Amino acid sequence: MLFGKELYPDFDLYGWSKYMLEPLENPRPLKNSGFLRRLAHTRSRLRQAHTAFSTNTDIRLVDPGAPKVSVMLITYNHEKYISEALDSILMQERDFDIEINVIDDCSTDSTQNIVRDYQGRYPEVINCYFNEHNVGYIATQLNTYRGFQTLRGEYFALLEGDDYWTDPKKLKEQVAFLEGNTEYVACAHDTLKIFEDGRPSEHFLPFKAFGRNRAKMPDLVSMAGVFHLSSIVYRNKFGLNPPQCLADPYSCEVIINMLYGQFGDFYCINKYMSAYRVHGAGVFSTRNLESIWLFHMHGYRRFAFYMGARYWVLFSRSVIGFSRHALLAHRKGECPLRLKTRMIFVAHLLVAGLVFIITKPIDLFTKRGQGYGFEYVYVIEHIRGRLKNNYPRIESLIPNSLIRIYLILETRIPAVRDLRLRLKRFSQRSQEEN
Incomplete structure (x- = not known):
């Protein structure tokens, strides 16, 4: 298969990597990072092969x-x-x-x-x-x-x-x-x-x-x-x-x-x-609403990681509406939910609301453009570099998910505001060079 490990043994397609199809147009700033350089090269080959194969001709x-x-x-x-x-x-x-x-x-x-x-x-x-x-x-x-x-x-x-x-x-x-x-x-x-x-x-x-x-x-x-x-x-x-x-x-x-x-x-x-x-014999008609809602919620969460950070805000908005609808239906008695299910929807509602409210004003999460995926990778690597300089023994143990939490929770700290400004300048300089 075109997307199989036989062609790209170093690319984990089924691992729900957020880098899978997100465009990375300009990997030059990553030249000092061996892992990201290899990642950028692999994704470039993947997208070239995909584009060539997917034409009607x-x-x-x-x-x-x-x-x-x-x-x-x-x-x-x-x-x-x-x-x-x-x-x-x-x-x-x-x-x-x-x-x-x-x-x-x-x-x-x-x-x-x-x-x-x-x-x-x-x-x-x-x-x-x-x-x-x-x-x-x-x-x-x-x-x-x-x-x-x-x-x-x-x-x-x-x-x-x-x-x-x-x-x-x-x-x-x-x-x-x-x-x-x-x-x-x-x-x-x-x-x-x-x-x-x-x-x-x-x-x-x-x-x-x-x-x-x-x-x-x-x-x-x-x-x-x-x-x-x-x-x-x-x-x-x-x-x-x-x-x-x-x-x-x-x-x-x-x-x-x-x-x-x-x-x-x-x-x-x-x-x-x-x-x-x-009708009653349909695939979803035979399931109760609770099962259907949980099914789609899991699908949204997994696909959000597949799509990457570019659409996090929009996915968060959808999850907020989805969770509120389910909880409101439970309150009205239209679809009673188990306690475990209610807790799942409440947790999704709180997390998605936090992500949407805090990240919406941040250019990093709301900018729509071809360089978006690249900017996100750049800022993650920038923070990881700072961690490596200050905490070399534990840097490799910190997953990117914790760095995302850092970006969300520390948005209003001057250091992060400074990082956003430098990211903007860097983006403008890259566009001028291109």
């Missing part, structure tokens, strides 16, 4: 017969709905090739038989990937990750077996937009939310939520993704080699959107072209 060269669009259809015990989902894909009006990759998690009903019947009728379009054993709820994302490894198209869409598309021109419109607007990484639309218990249908309304058609990365973080999975067509930025963070058990569609949000903006078409069905 290279994907075509790897497989000249690859379709224009790949559709991943994720199923588990969806015998009542799978036919409608497949028909909604097959009815798409298009002038390009597509493939439908059905990823089934060892269904115990007749879902696999229905899929095989469709494959017999459309062998050139439908591919089946059936698990021999059920991976279960907590490992659902591992199943999705395997599906990502089958996507050969220049663009891809995701759909669950109990959802469906409502507009036959959905793929055609979204692909046409992405073809003509290369600065966007994905195209989404509104989604109809259907309740099978008789409640009236609702809309996912990302257009009204944003008040505009364009969603940037901070929007995706602060508003928890907002787009439903069935509504999005993505550029295939990773080819057949998705990053292994997508295999994490706590990853989800929100994390997928944030991951691709690093490469460009999302565009929203102001009409609904897909339907999301809410």
Whole structure:
């Protein structure tokens, strides 16, 4: 694999390093640090290889017969709905090739038989990937990750077996937009939310939520993704080699959107072209709200370290809203939480609030620019150098997490204010040189 240890044995991809994809444009100030110099060189090689592989042209060269669009259809015990989902894909009006990759998690009903019947009728379009054993709820994302490894198209869409598309021109419109607007990484639309218990249908309304058609990365973080999975067509930025963070058990569609949000903006078409069905047999419908909230909280925390410090403030804002919503639901009696769960949400609320309040005014944490990751690494190394000079015997025992705490708690001390000023001057000087 492109991201495996065979190619980069000194790079721990699955260790959730905050340096993984954060750009480090100018490593020259780190020339006196052997570890950071090697790290910068390794990340530079990784990003160069990733960029070269992730272009649409290279994907075509790897497989000249690859379709224009790949559709991943994720199923588990969806015998009542799978036919409608497949028909909604097959009815798409298009002038390009597509493939439908059905990823089934060892269904115990007749879902696999229905899929095989469709494959017999459309062998050139439908591919089946059936698990021999059920991976279960907590490992659902591992199943999705395997599906990502089958996507050969220049663009891809995701759909669950109990959802469906409502507009036959959905793929055609979204692909046409992405073809003509290369600065966007994905195209989404509104989604109809259907309740099978008789409640009236609702809309996912990302257009009204944003008040505009364009969603940037901070929007995706602060508003928890907002787009439903069935509504999005993505550029295939990773080819057949998705990053292994997508295999994490706590990853989800929100994390997928944030991951691709690093490469460009999302565009929203102001009409609904897909339907999301809410019923008792759904993956999340079978779990209580407490389990779902804890699941997403763990995912946010792990992905925050993956994304790096650049989005800490936005992640903190999302965690604050998430925790307050859960605690308020408990107070109103809508979702009683165990004492242990309440303590977890209170702890996240306090820590995220502290990080957000203290770090928001600091340019180090709020600046948005290509040199951001580099500045963060520089200030961490600067503080580590001071520790090494004053406490050489214990410097190696101090993790970077304690240095981050130092930055947060000592923000108003003159020495740290002086460090911020010198960091600003250094950044300005680097920009002038470039």
